[in-house]
Amino acid sequence: MSSAVLLESPSSTPALSCREVRVSFRGHEVVCGVDLELGQGEWLGIIGPNGAGKSTLLRSIVGLTDFLGTVALGDGRTPGAADIALVPQIPVLPKGMTVAEYVLLGRTAHLGWLARESQADRQIVSSVLHRLDLTAFADRFVSTLSGGEAQQVVVARALAQQCPVLLLDEPTSALDVGHQVSVLELVDDLRRTEGLSVLAAMHDLSAAGRFADRLILIDHGRIVAHGPPAAVLQSDLLSTVYATPLTVQSIDGDLVVLPAPRRRTNPKKEIS
Amino acid sequence: MAEASLPTAALSEDEAAYTAVRRAFGMSATASVLGVVVLVAVGLLSAISGAAGLPASGVVSALVDWIPLLGVESTLSAYQESILFQIRLPRLVLGMLVGGSLSMAGAAYQGVFRNPLADPYLLGVSAGAGFGAVLALGFGLDLGWGPFDTVPAAAFLGALVAVVASMAIARGGGSSPATLLLGGVAMAALFAAAQTYAIQQLDETRAREVLSWLFGQLNTTGWKEVWILLPYVAVCGMVLFVHRRHLDVLRVGDDEARSLGLDPVRSRLLVIVAASLVTAAAVSVSGLIAFVGLVVPHIVRLLVSHSYRVIVPLSAVLGAAFLAFVDIPARTLFAPEELSVGVITAIVGAPIFAIVLWRDRWSTT
Numbered sequence: 001m002s003s004a005v006l007l008e009s010p011s012s013t014p015a016l017s018c019r020e021v022r023v024s025f026r027g028h029e030v031v032c033g034v035d036l037e038l039g040q041g042e043w044l045g046i047i048g049p050n051g052a053g054k055s056t057l058l059r060s061i062v063g064l065t066d067f068l069g070t071v072a073l074g075d076g077r078t079p080g081a082a083d084i085a086l087v088p089q090i091p092v093l094p095k096g097m098t099v100a101e102y103v104l105l106g107r108t109a110h111l112g113w114l115a116r117e118s119q120a121d122r123q124i125v126s127s128v129l130h131r132l133d134l135t136a137f138a139d140r141f142v143s144t145l146s147g148g149e150a151q152q153v154v155v156a157r158a159l160a161q162q163c164p165v166l167l168l169d170e171p172t173s174a175l176d177v178g179h180q181v182s183v184l185e186l187v188d189d190l191r192r193t194e195g196l197s198v199l200a201a202m203h204d205l206s207a208a209g210r211f212a213d214r215l216i217l218i219d220h221g222r223i224v225a226h227g228p229p230a231a232v233l234q235s236d237l238l239s240t241v242y243a244t245p246l247t248v249q250s251i252d253g254d255l256v257v258l259p260a261p262r263r264r265t266n267p268k269k270e271i272s
Numbered sequence: 273m274a275e276a277s278l279p280t281a282a283l284s285e286d287e288a289a290y291t292a293v294r295r296a297f298g299m300s301a302t303a304s305v306l307g308v309v310v311l312v313a314v315g316l317l318s319a320i321s322g323a324a325g326l327p328a329s330g331v332v333s334a335l336v337d338w339i340p341l342l343g344v345e346s347t348l349s350a351y352q353e354s355i356l357f358q359i360r361l362p363r364l365v366l367g368m369l370v371g372g373s374l375s376m377a378g379a380a381y382q383g384v385f386r387n388p389l390a391d392p393y394l395l396g397v398s399a400g401a402g403f404g405a406v407l408a409l410g411f412g413l414d415l416g417w418g419p420f421d422t423v424p425a426a427a428f429l430g431a432l433v434a435v436v437a438s439m440a441i442a443r444g445g446g447s448s449p450a451t452l453l454l455g456g457v458a459m460a461a462l463f464a465a466a467q468t469y470a471i472q473q474l475d476e477t478r479a480r481e482v483l484s485w486l487f488g489q490l491n492t493t494g495w496k497e498v499w500i501l502l503p504y505v506a507v508c509g510m511v512l513f514v515h516r517r518h519l520d521v522l523r524v525g526d527d528e529a530r531s532l533g534l535d536p537v538r539s540r541l542l543v544i545v546a547a548s549l550v551t552a553a554a555v556s557v558s559g560l561i562a563f564v565g566l567v568v569p570h571i572v573r574l575l576v577s578h579s580y581r582v583i584v585p586l587s588a589v590l591g592a593a594f595l596a597f598v599d600i601p602a603r604t605l606f607a608p609e610e611l612s613v614g615v616i617t618a619i620v621g622a623p624i625f626a627i628v629l630w631r632d633r634w635s636t637t
Contacts, residue, residue, distance in 0.1 A: 063530065064527050064530055081530075081534075086528075086531040092525045094523035101520065105524065105532055108518075108532040109532065109533030111517065116517075117517070
């Protein structure tokens with residue numbers, strides 16, 4: 001028996017569906033039968049504490065780790081690099097590689113015989129850079145970019161892959177709050193204008209509530225809650241799963257998750 | 273299904289931005305043309321240098337004469353022509369093939385191992401080939417078969433044994449670049465010890481002969497070595513050329529490479545096999561020529577681009593030119609005595625490498 005829940009996505013044909021996905025490392029099961037469906041144009045957020053299996057689930061979807069169960073696109077095919085683009089948590093930024101060359105890596109799955117990039121590949125790269133306002137960065141070295149700039153360039157590379165599904169693995173955990181919002185807003189814009197479907201593991205619960213259409217809460221490799229943000233972001237549920245008192249506030253209609261104020265029992269203070 | 277469509281028409285709106293993007297892809301075309309020009313110039317210089325002076329115009333006319341249907345007559349005498357076609361050109365072409373092979377193999381190794389200090393001898397090719405050659409030269413082991421002489425055959429086999437053993441060791445460790453590297457280090461140490469032991473057993477004359485082979489030479493008579501090496505250069509060069517872009521993808525690590533649609537293990541294996549094979553073939557006809565495979569890719573990085581799209585083909589061209597060039601003093605400086613070309617590549621290569629390292633720190637960080 002698994003605790004998996006079959007999720008109904010808003011549209012009829014899902015962009016991506018997972019059935020009974022299980023991943024074990026050395027006999028220890030870290031993803032224990034996850035079912036999910038990502039609707040067309042939907043932003044599905046995956047939340048859960050560190051070690052809950054969020055990244056492992058994403059890695060199995062892009063085929064980076066062995067798993068049991070099925071991962072399929074809407075038409076039943078197994079996804080490849082031309083179907084799902086991954087934005088990694090901490091991208092590797094090779095020394096001496098220009099932004100344009102880095103974005104060109106996104107075309108790997110599309111290169112033809114002799115692995116030669118065509119004029120079309122270069123045009124796609126330059127239009128992606130244009131789209132993300134990165135044209136001025138084209139001949140900068142990726143290793144010299146700031147964290148926020150680098151993550152934009154990684155999004156550009158994912159976009160150059162021309163995949164209908166975008167997977168984000170906690171893409172903003174290394175960024176300050178301003179760059180975090182701007183990268184997520186960029187992805188949200190792209191989702192609307194390019195019709196992308198987004199599956200994102202997110203560490204910031206407030207951002208998850210703001211950007212995702214639906215949320216999946218994972219704990220110990222199982223889905224423990226799912227649904228619209230308001231249904232999943234419940235203070236008692238989150239406090240249990242994250243093993244720390246959390247409070248959910250509504251500010252101007254957006255849900256904000258904060259650590260609950262803790263009553264300090266400091267003996268020194270009481271004495272003074 | 274909603275396809276992620278992109279506005280490809282955007283660049284017509286922004287021609288200036290597109291030029292910046294084009295610049296960022298590197299000056300590969302210009303650099304290739306310049307590389308070939310350098311190669312031809314070095315070839316011509318080499319053809320006219322030597323004890324029997326051949327006039328440049330005569331060399332050009334003889335070469336053009338060789339191409340049918342152009343109606344150009346060679347202005348060289350029959351004696352001069354035989355010097356050109358039987359002595360100078362075979363050695364020149366062999367030098368170019370060896371230099372090009374070692375350089376593109378070095379570039380490929382640096383790519384798969386993500387290590388700028390990698391050179392084509394990394395997986396024990398040099399020690400294996402050296403050991404094979406010592407056995408053949410010193411102990412009269414007879415491996416000659418058909419068109420293959422004993423020493424090249426023994427060196428080739430020794431090199432292959434070392435590489436295969438390195439890879440077999442690494443396979444048990446998961447075939448990551450680090451385990452491959454360590455497997456290579458282990459095999460190189462083992463074969464170097466075996467080679468040293470074998471040399472100690474030789475008398476002085478034979479030991480000297482072995483040592484001069486180990487330092488590398490392009491001492492050839494006729495076209496035989498060229499014909500032996502050519503198929504390896506053609507096939508392995510093609511494999512490396514096709515994989516040059518994969519080497520860029522491998523730079524972001526195995527996981528990201530896989531998510532971009534590349535099988536990193538398979539690509540790495542193909543590149544290593546091709547690079548090792550062409551290195552073994554080059555070593556078998558020329559001995560161990562140091563530094564070419566290490567330095568030339570770094571020169572390309574410094575002057576043109578850090579992208580293997582450019583480094584692999586341009587290293588082949590510039591490596592060919594480099595070795596052909598340093599072979600000129602090797603055969604003329606103390607003529608009729610030969611100076612080992614490996615000595616000159618090391619003398620010229622080491623300072624260049626130092627400069628490259630300093631410049632590299634300033635330019636990309």
